Amino acid sequence: MDITLITLLAVGLIFVLLAIGTPVFAALALSGAFGIIMSEDLSFLLSRLKSLPFSSAANYSLTVIPLFILMGAFAHQAQVGRRLFHVANKWVGHLPGGLAMAGILTSAGFAATSGSSVATAATVGAVAIPEMKRAGYDPRLAAGSVAAGGVLGVLIPPSVLLIFYAALTEVSAGKMLIAGFVPGILTTIVFMAGTAIVARHNIAARSPRAGWGERLRATGQAWQVLVLFLIVLGGIYLGLVTPTEAGAIGALAAFLMLVLSREGRRGLGGRLQESFRSTTTTTVMVLFTMIGAGIFSYFLTLAQVPQAVAEAIVGSGVPPLLVVGILLLLYIPLGMFLDAFSMMVITLPIMFPTVTGLGFDPIWFGILCVKMCEIGLITPPVGLNCFVIAGIDRDTPLSDVFRGALWFIAMEMVTVLILFFIPVITTWLPDTMMGR
């Protein structure tokens, strides 16, 4: 059978399997398996799968995932998220859509302690959604804002995805982490401005405006976030620890905060077990989605599909900046059904040399690449953040979560355009702090 036809059938199969409610990892794995069997044979597939489950998990660079999620889980159990939301509410709660903005600010703050988008969305969603619903917010705006806010988790350092990009392309991981900072702030600002526009006709209750003294006092209550921020980023920046080690130490610090906090001591055993267990199941879910995506992307790599597409774009003779633009746009269809890690593994071997070969800054492209991948976290049909929010807010159907996230996809495109046309926003901080 023709490889183009096999590819189309395999991609189609993903959508069919997802539509009938097959777990996502199985839909990806079986579609990939179908493609591999059609282009090679069953024994080829079975040989390939021998070491795949083990080697997918036995990967030191991925150990940051459970560690940062665990840190987030402890912080959540220690009510860090609730306090942070309380602080953010004092600052912006009186504005139109103020609670949604508070949720986004909370995400930005929590992102500074969590390396994972899913963990950020889950933690902030658990505190912000009930508050927004109580205030009479449109559930789509409530769910969409926290699902989208979660993407800040992989942009504002620490970030699993920024490090992953650095490892794949051999650019400096430290530079990538620092480069995420300013675009993270910009994303936050665009989200807040966009929320104000979306919510301008919002009739929901606003919080009373708080005085400056009250705002500052409230801010002091969120000291734990500052401590975790200092431990993680300070540790990495001062050269005391590697990112994985920062994750372990941050998790242990959050664990101590939980054990020592007044809220945490009540039912401590249950809280600990819950933190460990939810971290385990989230890690399994992420890893299995990666294994499924790994099988599917193995098929795509074997068939050399992304190469063919990327090479076609590169060889088309269009101007360099347009080439980069088209390559980035490619992430939207890919992001509909592939996870960010797989997308990077598949595409970067072709895209990265192309983009750097055209003379563009690898850090600038890296941040844009991460931004495009994070959009995939909130686009249907496979959007990890939206799944998590639908899991937390069981009254809002998944379709409404995706609908709410659409507004934020539009805002993300605005941010990407700004970053695309003004590279200095991305490159200024890393170049200033770490040299070119």
Place this chain on the structure above:
Amino acid sequence: ATSLKFDSYVTETAGPSWIDRWFLDELEKRSGGEVKVRRYWAGSLNKVGEHLGAVRDGTSEMTLISPGYYQAEVPVTRGLEWYFRVDRADTLQLVCRDVYEQFAPLRQEWEERHRCKVLYWTNWNYAPLVMREPITSIEDIKGKKIRGYGIATDVIQRLGGVAVPMAAGEVYQALERGVLDGVYGFDFVTAVAYKLHEIAPNFYDIGDGAHAPAVTVMNRGVFEGLSAANQQICTDLANELYGGKFTEIYDRVLTDYVKKALAEGARLQSLPEAEKAKARALVQPAETQQWVDTVATPAGIDGAAMQALIDAAIARHAPAGRLRRSVEIAAEL
């Protein structure tokens, strides 16, 4: 036409990849397009540590294998992997070829156990000791945190350093922030490609000689399925590599990377001869003896016999060794 997948765990600009690319290009050209090779670099098809299983099971047809990644699977081949024993990388290549022909357990390991045809032996040229701060003696390595992998960790420990295992992607940042004082076990080309000299510009030749042998293999069933003419092309290409092509390609690549490294601020130096001798005495023959005692003997391999063959091969080829180290190239520029 035959379509083959060449599956490499390293990037296409890594040291041995220059040798592999020449071989693949020539194979395609000389077979008149009858053999086509799809190339998968940097673990894009199979991941690090999966390549041996893949070529054995036939999910890839050709691959580059560094024995360090498969310690339990290639115990005999590990008997070829030594620092402070073979001065020049082209000598090491010929030593590996000869011992492969002479020592039956080594051939069995590849031909029977892993069902592979050895296309040619290759290696990772030279591994500089990359340090943030300058050093003048082996004594200066004491207590320094140095990233190493595989047998390189053993060398670091024997020289008095603290071996820190670390994923390759974290190395630059760890150097930058001072988690590491140095790096050992990256070949010169890779060290420059990773831009380690931006943080740690002091590259030392510590007298360790050639770095890490590797071997490019083809699945045996696939090789036997090639036409006699194409098999002959593979044999001819291997002989050309052994006959000087290897040295020629590597000398050109190393020269390019030396120029690049010097332009970007690297300082290529050599420790004094007395210090090199001191380092050699700390590492050899203890390291080789440890392999004989802890790996070869338990696996029922006559380790002493293999090492004797290696010694004889070194004596045979060392006088003609000519592939220059980076520090020598820099001096002659």
Place this chain on the structure above:
Amino acid sequence: MERLNRALERVSHGLTWVALAFLGFMMVAITVDVVARALIGSAVPGLFEMTEMSMVMVVFMGLGATLVDDGHIRVTLMTDALPLHLSRGLAALGWILAALTFLLLAWPATQEAAYSFSIREFRWGYFHVPVWWAKIATAFGLWFAALQALVHAAMIATGRIAPDPRESASH
């Protein structure tokens, strides 16, 4: 079948504790390593490799709990709109396909584990860390997950569990 399901849940509960122990180990051991490096200038030998093995144990011993806690993501957008008997049938099919995926992984993983054990495979480094035991655990975790997913499908097909756990939660 309900007895079998309960037995599987008990086993998965036991496996979860193994996963939690390795997760805790990762957090504590890596911290200890950093402290050791700072205080006595020496890394803990073999820890790097043990961290990778811990990750394997967290993932494959935590598989059971992930199914019990409904941790695997599914899209129920379309099936929710269907009549109950149809959505039940499709959900059961979905879990049979999940079981098929686990089987597709479990069989080769078992071959790999057998090979790994036969050569007593270890990871390189200054210190030899055996890895064959984690490969055996990988295969075991996958077989267990396959069985668990099949029983889960049967429980849904026969109406003992709601096709979408969210519905049972909202009742």
